[in-house]
Amino acid sequence: MTLADLPASSPQHPPRAALRGIRPVARALVRLRWRVEVDGAHHVPAQGPAILASNHVGLIDGPLLTVFTPRPVHALTKQEMFSGRLGPVLRATGQISLDRFHADPGAIKACLRVLRDGGVAGVFPEGTRGDGELHRFHHGAAYLALVTGAPVVPVTMLGTRPPGGGTNAMPDRREGIHIVFGRPWTCAAQPWPRTREHVLATSALLWDHLRAELELALARTRRSLPGPLPAGQSGDDPDTGFLDQTREQ
Template identity: 55%
Template sequence: MTTHADRPRTDGVRSPATFWLYRFRWFGRLVIRRRYDVRVLHAERFPADGPVIVAANHIGVIDGPLLAIFAPRPVHAWTKIEMFKGLLGRFLSAVGQIPLDRFRSDPLAVKVALRTLRDGRVVGVFPEGTRGNGELDTYHRGAAYLALVTGAPVLPLTFIGSRESGGSSGSLPKKGARIHMVVGDPVRIDAVPWPRTPALVEKATLDLHRRMLAGIQAALAETGRALPGPLPTNDPALDPDEGP
């Protein structure tokens, strides 16, 4: 694995907070399970230690909280910077989530994620860049880049049931809904020394995209369920062209 002194350097970057995320996930699980039937399948595939990049599809507004709280290990996820305002923003910072500007290059967000991985922790990425049908119609390069820099395995994860068919991007499932989080097999990508060419990142991205699509199909077959389909036409989700 790389160190903080390797390029891009992360020895001068502040790590995300850990205390509240690591010690109070049990409380978050208790609260959420009072409303939803959350089931994590194949938790044994989640590496027990060391750096991990979780790459998940994104269908509902609660995917981020579910990832941070129910994954077998605490997850520091890239979270859109628009949410880091007021009380919600202070809460997200306190529980170690990483603000990300999705609409332009964000070197600080990348370095914070790299710092987290180099410290042996878990980073969460939603490669679609926004909520949608969860079928990975778009797939950004952030997960592949983080893996190429650090050598951390990429762990595909499929959300099913966190948004109902026809629901808006901000809608919640009905009380009692079953939500599946299906953990896929880790994808190993060897770290590549600086400089890392765009062609290399693109190649790794295409491979990850293909593996995640296969994982989604396997998860749907195993659970006998379907993804919610597209968002309503009057609720277009913004899909950033730039950013990880």
């Protein structure tokens, strides 16, 4: 399967014009509360399909990714978020519901449709909030890249959770937040069939690239990550993907 083989976007994921109208207002509202700095935005391709792969430290990572990326983003979002007060907003802006604990071909197909339409898909490879150091790395971003050949742009979120804060903690008013876009990573699109070994090898290369870009982002901003979540607050996460046990807390 190639991008050209995929069907056009379904009505469940509206045109990116719906996001374009909301984003300027949302950016202004966010900046009333926090000092947000965006670095490396030029790394996001101006047109064509792209995949954003971000670390995940705080509750506001997803909204900030959607609002401050130079182009509208359709991000994979855990399905639990769609049943709460944010559900209507997530649906209206074309975010993609993901069942993290079971195979979810519908979510993958939705991402592929976004990419087929020349849009931007967002992924949090860690799967859940944590210290943001990419100890765990799920294979979804690598699979999307392998199917489509779309570039993967690393994203590092810094300051979106205070040091030592709990899973739902947010930075104090007027605190600084950095969103750092790193150098894109690409691989050749692989036609069907794609073996598990091929996906794992591709994912390992992407994982290395994202961790290297994370270190560069920390050095460039002279900031640090917030550290692990307090005991007992780590989110549930499926036992899949790579796990760097030498760095796991």
